[in-house]
Amino acid sequence: MWIVFLNMLFALFILSIKTGIILGTSCASRKNMALISFSFACILYAGSVFLTHYTKIIAGFIDQYTFIGSMLLSVFLIYLGLHVDAGESGQIKHKILAYLPCPFCLLAMAISVMLTKVQLKRNDQLLEIGVAILFFVFIFLIATGMKWVIYRFKVNPMNIFNGILLFLGILTLLLGLFIPNYVNAAKMCFSPIKVDSLKILGIVFSGLLGVISMGFIHYKIQN
Secondary structure, three states: OHHHHHHHHHHHHHHHHHHHHHHHHOOOOHHHHHHHHHHHHHHHHHHHHHOHHHHHHHHHHHHHHHHHHHHHHHHHHHHHHHOOOOOHHHHHHHHHHHOOOHHHHHHHHHHHHHHHHHHHOOOOOHHHHHHHHHHHHHHHHHHHHHHHHHHHHOOOHHHHHHHHHHHHHHHHHHHHHHHHHHHHHHOOOOOOOOOOOHHHHHHHHHHHHHHHHHHHHHHHHHO
């Protein structure tokens, strides 16, 4: 039971990171950050409560289109990470666009809350309320922490913002390509690998080490 609950909290924290970073790099005051965090928590709570009767339909939709959605989301995040807008209006538009994937993440999180509630065999709404409160706290704390980092180290918020979006896009792309193949491979039957010659294996590793060393030396010479 605790493992299921901890997994859901970990997913909730990961979801909070992106929204908190966006808020932290924006020009919003602490009061506005609290209001935005509260609104996202309310959306998550409403989705967890009012979409209960459509759990199987939504879960089937997510399962069928997860790969396509993750590829589109990764390309979108990479585009935002590489795209630089000049001027304050362009930066505001940039941040608003970065909010677009959040509804899909909130929908998936609402499904996770509903499935966890079924596994825990609870009929009340304490789980939904608790998760919404934690979501609000996570977003607000991460946003406040980002504000402090920017103020403390005097860095350009947009540089951090673009770098994080680029990292999230690449990570989403890699996970979207890796996880389905890993799951399919785990279902296959494999025979044990036998090493016929340790000498050949040593030659292969030596060759790889040599190629890596040559690339490193070339990089040092060029720079």
